Amino acid sequence: MSINLDAKVPAGPLRDKWTKTKASMKLVNPANKRKYSVIVVGSGLAGASAAATLAELGYQVMCFCYQDSPRRAHSIAAQGGINAAKNYQNDGDSVWRLFYDTIKGGDFRARESNVYRLAECSQAIIDQCVAQGVPFAREYGGQLANRSFGGAQVSRTFYCRGMTGQQLLLGAYQALSRQIHSGAVKMFPQTEMLDLVVVDGRAAGIVTRNLVTGYVESFSADAVLLCTGGYSNAFFLSTNAAGCNVTATYRAFKRGALFANPCYTQIHPTCIPVAGDHQFKLTLMSESLRNDGRVWVPKKPNDTREPASIPDSERDYYLERKYPSFGNLAPRDVSSRAAKEVCDEGRGVGPGGRGVFLDFADAIKRLGADKVREKYGNLFDIYFQITGEDAYTRPMRIYPAPHYTMGGLWVDYNLMSTVPGLFVLGEANFSDHGANRLGASALMQGLADGYFVIPYTLGAYFADAGGRKVPTDHAEFKKCMAEVTEGTNRLLGIKGKKTPIEFHREVGKLLWENCGMARDKKGLEETIQKFPAIREEFWKNVSVPGSGADFNKALEQAGRVADFIEFGELMCRDALARDESCGGHFRTEHQYPDGEAKRNDEQFMYAAAWEYGGPGKTPTMHKEPLVYEEVKPAVRSYK
Amino acid sequence: MANKTLNLVLHIWRQKNRGAAGELVEYRLDVSPDCSFLEMLDLLNEDLIRKGQEPVAFDYDCREGICGTCGVVVNGVPHGPVKGATTCQVHMRNFRDGEHIYIEPFRAKGFPVIKDLVVDRSAFDRIIQSGGYVSCNTGGAPDGNAVPISHVTAEAAMDAAACIGCGACVAACKNASAMLFVSAKVTQLAMLPQGQPERAARAKDMVEQHDRELFGGCTNQYECEAVCPKEISVKHIAALNREYVKSTLAGTK
Ligand SMILES: Cc1cc2nc3c(=O)[nH]c(=O)nc-3n(C[C@H](O)[C@H](O)[C@H](O)COP(=O)(O)OP(=O)(O)OC[C@H]3O[C@@H](n4cnc5c(N)ncnc54)[C@H](O)[C@@H]3O)c2cc1C
Ligand code: FES
Numbered sequence: 001m002s003i004n005l006d007a008k009v010p011a012g013p014l015r016d017k018w019t020k021t022k023a024s025m026k027l028v029n030p031a032n033k034r035k036y037s038v039i040v041v042g043s044g045l046a047g048a049s050a051a052a053t054l055a056e057l058g059y060q061v062m063c064f065c066y067q068d069s070p071r072r073a074h075s076i077a078a079q080g081g082i083n084a085a086k087n088y089q090n091d092g093d094s095v096w097r098l099f100y101d102t103i104k105g106g107d108f109r110a111r112e113s114n115v116y117r118l119a120e121c122s123q124a125i126i127d128q129c130v131a132q133g134v135p136f137a138r139e140y141g142g143q144l145a146n147r148s149f150g151g152a153q154v155s156r157t158f159y160c161r162g163m164t165g166q167q168l169l170l171g172a173y174q175a176l177s178r179q180i181h182s183g184a185v186k187m188f189p190q191t192e193m194l195d196l197v198v199v200d201g202r203a204a205g206i207v208t209r210n211l212v213t214g215y216v217e218s219f220s221a222d223a224v225l226l227c228t229g230g231y232s233n234a235f236f237l238s239t240n241a242a243g244c245n246v247t248a249t250y251r252a253f254k255r256g257a258l259f260a261n262p263c264y265t266q267i268h269p270t271c272i273p274v275a276g277d278h279q280f281k282l283t284l285m286s287e288s289l290r291n292d293g294r295v296w297v298p299k300k301p302n303d304t305r306e307p308a309s310i311p312d313s314e315r316d317y318y319l320e321r322k323y324p325s326f327g328n329l330a331p332r333d334v335s336s337r338a339a340k341e342v343c344d345e346g347r348g349v350g351p352g353g354r355g356v357f358l359d360f361a362d363a364i365k366r367l368g369a370d371k372v373r374e375k376y377g378n379l380f381d382i383y384f385q386i387t388g389e390d391a392y393t394r395p396m397r398i399y400p401a402p403h404y405t406m407g408g409l410w411v412d413y414n415l416m417s418t419v420p421g422l423f424v425l426g427e428a429n430f431s432d433h434g435a436n437r438l439g440a441s442a443l444m445q446g447l448a449d450g451y452f453v454i455p456y457t458l459g460a461y462f463a464d465a466g467g468r469k470v471p472t473d474h475a476e477f478k479k480c481m482a483e484v485t486e487g488t489n490r491l492l493g494i495k496g497k498k499t500p501i502e503f504h505r506e507v508g509k510l511l512w513e514n515c516g517m518a519r520d521k522k523g524l525e526e527t528i529q530k531f532p533a534i535r536e537e538f539w540k541n542v543s544v545p546g547s548g549a550d551f552n553k554a555l556e557q558a559g560r561v562a563d564f565i566e567f568g569e570l571m572c573r574d575a576l577a578r579d580e581s582c583g584g585h586f587r588t589e590h591q592y593p594d595g596e597a598k599r600n601d602e603q604f605m606y607a608a609a610w611e612y613g614g615p616g617k618t619p620t621m622h623k624e625p626l627v628y629e630e631v632k633p634a635v636r637s638y639k
Numbered sequence: 640m641a642n643k644t645l646n647l648v649l650h651i652w653r654q655k656n657r658g659a660a661g662e663l664v665e666y667r668l669d670v671s672p673d674c675s676f677l678e679m680l681d682l683l684n685e686d687l688i689r690k691g692q693e694p695v696a697f698d699y700d701c702r703e704g705i706c707g708t709c710g711v712v713v714n715g716v717p718h719g720p721v722k723g724a725t726t727c728q729v730h731m732r733n734f735r736d737g738e739h740i741y742i743e744p745f746r747a748k749g750f751p752v753i754k755d756l757v758v759d760r761s762a763f764d765r766i767i768q769s770g771g772y773v774s775c776n777t778g779g780a781p782d783g784n785a786v787p788i789s790h791v792t793a794e795a796a797m798d799a800a801a802c803i804g805c806g807a808c809v810a811a812c813k814n815a816s817a818m819l820f821v822s823a824k825v826t827q828l829a830m831l832p833q834g835q836p837e838r839a840a841r842a843k844d845m846v847e848q849h850d851r852e853l854f855g856g857c858t859n860q861y862e863c864e865a866v867c868p869k870e871i872s873v874k875h876i877a878a879l880n881r882e883y884v885k886s887t888l889a890g891t892k
Contacts, residue, residue, distance in 0.1 A: 166803075175775075177772055280677075501681070545692055
């Protein structure tokens with residue numbers, strides 16, 4: 001396959017690129033829009049906002065999700081907030097500053113033009129959500145309230161208590177519901193996409209399995225949008241919802257879409273530590289807690305005293321010590337690594353010594369317990385339910401956990417993948433966060449992509465390419481359907497001894513240890529060697545009871561785990577090839593004497609986009625050079 | 640943290656599909672008190688799968704009490720013994736060693752059983768589709784600060800908006816009424832300036848759709864509020880009743 005990694009970045013100064021693009025794009029006239037159909041896979045912030053907005057414009061939309069209702073997409077779980085360069089606080093914020101913070105936060109590994117556009121769109125997102133009735137927190141005078149998030153020195157994060165994702169998603173879900181009601185969107189819940197159909201090099205449709213009846217079906221449209229979220233569950237234990245998967249994007253990868261930077265994963269610093277082997281997921285404590293909580297560990301290793309009886313002079317507030325200007329709000333990758341470091345030194349707290357304290361005693365003294373409760377009450381409740389401990393009287397214990405994935409399908413400026421007609425939005429693409437994402441910017445990106453970018457770029461694609469709808473009785477559709485059915489039957493027929501979850505745990509642990517917070521050449525090479533055997537064992541020994549014509553969670557899991565096993569290998573290959581440290585990708589060989597990540601701009605200033613090589617074959621890497629026209633990449637410092 | 644394991648006797652509703660008859664089946668299991676309720680079911684299922692037997696179907700996604708996917712009736716109480724928590728937030732330290740635990744689906748005419756503990760709650764989506772939104776297309780919204788909303792109003796709207804659409808209110812109600820669910824959305828939007836233009840029609844349309852979905856009427860039993868994982872107050876139902884009366888009096892759409 002000849003690969004054209006043209007990012008289609010418009011010419012001209014950064015601040016004019018998007019304005020000019022919009023002004024000069026070809027349009028589809030209103031009466032013609034209904035002739036075009038669009039498949040939207042995913043109903044999270046990216047998918048729901050895109051599906052609703054495209055339907056409002058007049059396109060025929062089909063929207064799919066695996067949950068029993070589009071309202072339950074994983075975006076619902078986002079707690080802390082959403083960034084926007086409104087500068088309501090008069091504290092020096094601007095589009096430029098939000099753009100710069102995001103580019104710097106990503107350790108100069110994102111595409112400049114996309115990030116600038118994201119910052120530009122941020123303002124309209126807040127306005128749109130307010131108009132939908134999203135109950136953002138307000139000041140007493142009735143103005144919108146803001147809080148601070150990691151990696152920024154201004155207060156630009158909008159929030160709804162600790163349930164910002166829920167409220168933003170419900171806003172988008174309600175807009176989507178309105179379009180379902182009017183007949184402009186046909187919604188398919190509990191329907192999992194299991195393949196992408198490509199005809200004559202263009203995305204022609206998808207193959208799905210109904211998760212209640214097992215019915216395998218195909219759908220065709222003029223364009224396909226993947227808004228299927230991230231792949232943190234590759235690590236098995238993560239803060240993501242149980243069903244989050246890489247299946248949609250990985251199967252598109254197998255059909256020719258390039259996968260960019262799979263090794264860029266974010267390990268969130270504030271999660272509840274692992275308590276035992278019974279655990280199936282980890283729980284995030286929002287980063288907003290770091291506005292008022294102070295992170296510390298005992299100065300002495302193996303200090304098992306109760307936290308309250310450790311005097312201040314024997315505590316190490318290590319983030320405040322190492323990063324005086326950002327303190328407890330240092331970016332996520334930096335904070336996570338710092339926590340790992342103190343635990344590696346034997347100074348960790350709690351079971352297994354894998355934890356650090358997040359202490360609210362000072363905040364309670366300063367603000368009073370009521371104020372703290374109003375701000376964070378629901379997070380303290382969650383903490384209590386899980387650990388049985390009261391964070392008002394005893395510091396929380398936290399530890400980093402996989403949380404977000406910056407890598408994703410490669411897309412150009414218009415959010416189109418390397419397969420024409422296949423667009424990728426939200427966490428599923430790779431475009432905006434480089435090697436590390438700043439807090440409160442994923443919600444922003446999902447909604448920017450769905451509300452404000454794709455409505456323009458998709459129209460331009462249609463105006464240019466015309467309708468391409470291929471009927472589902474085309475041979476390629478039949479072939480893909482047969483393959484999906486065969487895959488399902490194969491899983492059911494193995495009748496082995498190990499559960500899908502056992503395989504998932506095994507692969508997850510391997511990735512966490514070798515492709516998690518710290519990586520090195522030897523570990524990665526050894527890990528890559530292990531994958532073929534795991535894959536082989538999986539296809540010989542997995543147990544999937546029950547039938548395919550039925551609600552069958554074990555079958556769903558098995559399909560997703562099979563993809564995670566293959567994908568884990570790709571993550572490791574990417575991590576191995578990127579022989580530098582940047583953002584969340586920390587190669588222990590490349591660090592400054594003080595332990596900070598050491599980038600190598602000369603050799604690695606590119607996005608690595610991987611091309612599938614065929615079953616059991618090594619994938620090929622292609623490079624998109626990252627050209628910084630206006631920003632000068634610098635050593636990232638939060639000191 | 641307690642380390643002793645609990646020996647439990649589980650009685651779980653098994654039902655092959657919508658049409659089939661179901662029954663309670665007994666299982667014995669030892670678990671750590673630090674396990675969550677769903678992790679206990681996971682462990683049971685892992686065991687069944689290893690033996691090549693069909694696992695117990697139950698649904699979940701976020702496992703942190705926000706997506707509203709999970710939900711079973713535990714010893715007669717939707718979501719189980721912890722107040723203000725979803726099933727996935729219940730931990731086994733809330734049960735005694737040797738306890739018999741009865742686990743059943745959320746039952747209601749409007750929520751047919753799909754399999755074992757999984758029910759079809761699509762009726763809730765259709766209720767929202769009938770009017771649970773502000774009709775504003777993307778683009779052209781005024782500045783977010785253009786219309787001030789008092790802190791108190793925003794907080795009150797948020798209290799209502801916190802509903803996760805799990806359906807526990809329906810499962811708890813002897814009339815299988817979904818009025819708490821409907822009222823939470825209607826009052827959230829009725830409190831906010833953005834919700835005013837469609838206020839009357841919204842209340843009427845959503846209540847009518849509620850009735851079409853075979854949910855019963857509210858007779859002020861307050862069981863819904865008691866089991867709501869987000870502790871949504873029944874005062875929203877009273878507010879909904881006022882909205883509904885006004886909308887029928889206005890007779891407009
Ligand atoms: C606990 C937590 C807290 C967070 N807090 C914040 C925060 O405060 N601020 C912030 O900016 N970001 C936050 N994030 C990150 C942010 O929530 C996500 O990155 C974002 O919501 C992703 O949105 P999305 O629309 O891309 O995908 P998702 O919301 O994950 O939606 C994916 C959709 O795709 C569907 N889908 C997936 N696979 C398939 C398939 N094979 N077939 C059919 N459908 C499929 C799903 O059903 C779902 O509808 C948080 C993340 C977590 C885990
Ligand atoms: S699984 Fe999401 S609320 Fe329980």
